[in-house]
Amino acid sequence: MARVVVDVMLKPEILDPQGQAIAGACSRLGFDGIAQVRQGKRFEIEVEGEVDEARLADVRRLAETLLANTVIEDFEVRVES
Amino acid sequence: MARVVVDVMLKPEILDPQGQAIAGACSRLGFDGIAQVRQGKRFEIEVEGEVDEARLADVRRLAETLLANTVIEDFEVRVES
Numbered sequence: 001m002a003r004v005v006v007d008v009m010l011k012p013e014i015l016d017p018q019g020q021a022i023a024g025a026c027s028r029l030g031f032d033g034i035a036q037v038r039q040g041k042r043f044e045i046e047v048e049g050e051v052d053e054a055r056l057a058d059v060r061r062l063a064e065t066l067l068a069n070t071v072i073e074d075f076e077v078r079v080e081s
Numbered sequence: 082m083a084r085v086v087v088d089v090m091l092k093p094e095i096l097d098p099q100g101q102a103i104a105g106a107c108s109r110l111g112f113d114g115i116a117q118v119r120q121g122k123r124f125e126i127e128v129e130g131e132v133d134e135a136r137l138a139d140v141r142r143l144a145e146t147l148l149a150n151t152v153i154e155d156f157e158v159r160v161e162s
Contacts, residue, residue: 001116007123022124022147031143033136035082036127042088043103046117055114062112066103 002051003080004059008068009040043067044080051079083132084161085140089149090121124148125161132160 010016019038026034043063047055060077068075091097100119107115124144128136141158149156 009123009125019124025147026143029143029147031139033129034126034143035129038125040123040125042090042121042123043100044090044119044121045115048114048116058112062107062110062115066106066110 002047002049004045004047004051004056005078005080006043006045006059006063006067007040007076007078008043008063008073009038009075011072011074014072040073041067083128083130085126085128085132085137086159086161087124087126087140087144087148088121088157088159089124089144089154090119090156092153092155095153121154122148 016038019036022039023034023037026037045059045062047059049055056077056079063075063077064070097119100117103120104115104118107118126140126143128140130136137158137160144156144158145151
């Protein structure tokens with residue numbers, strides 16, 4: 001059993017009001033020196049068997065079709081040891 | 082400017098219906114061999130200046146009070162280069 005992690009974040013040019021709200025709350029709560037916060041999603045996928053190139057390509061296709069909206073989001077797939 | 086990443090995931094013993102729905106959709110869409118999916122949050126925090134131990138402790142406190150609900154969620158803080 002191996003774990004593949006998919007990180008999905010809004011593209012840099014897309015406004016992130018959630019992140020902005022968090023950044024605003026930071027300064028109100030006294031956490032200084034925080035320039036920007038962006039919020040995204042993290043998926044931990046437990047894959048049966050070995051993770052080879054074909055398997056990773058499958059997960060990438062999965063991320064593209066199901067986990068991320070590629071019009072506004074970027075994603076990154078990596079194997080976690 | 083440095084980037085600190087905070088990953089927030091539900092604790093292993095907490096049920097994750099979102100993740101279960103995604104795992105169900107995977108098999109319906111023909112992505113086989115996926116044992117489990119868990120969904121969490123990822124925060125990218127741009128911090129002004131250098132990230133030293135004190136700064137990281139600040140971010141950890143921030144994650145604890147604002148980003149994660151530590152009753153049901155675990156979090157991890159790391160510096161991204």
